[in-house]
Amino acid sequence: MSESRSAESAHAWHISPQGQAERHGIAEWNNEPVLLAPGSRVVVEWPAQYPSMGVNVERRWVNERLPQWLAAQLPGEDCQICPQEQSQ
Incomplete structure (x- = not known):
């Protein structure tokens, strides 16, 4: 999400x-x-400030379901943004 849109999220x-x-x-x-x-x-x-045709259903679904899905996932020590290179 762009910085301007995240600034508009309530x-x-x-x-x-x-x-x-x-x-x-x-x-x-x-x-x-x-x-x-x-x-x-x-x-x-x-944010809902940018309603587009057909996007409101997806926006609502992501806003409701993503937090619930993440809540069901255990945090772990092997969570990574990028895999680390293996040294040989």
């Missing part, structure tokens, strides 16, 4: 390492401070 999900998903406000008008534990994940919702 909510984000905090997924704790124990698998609890909580929705919090992140806009200027509903900002809630949240303490994040190591292993927490944050999902910024796809």
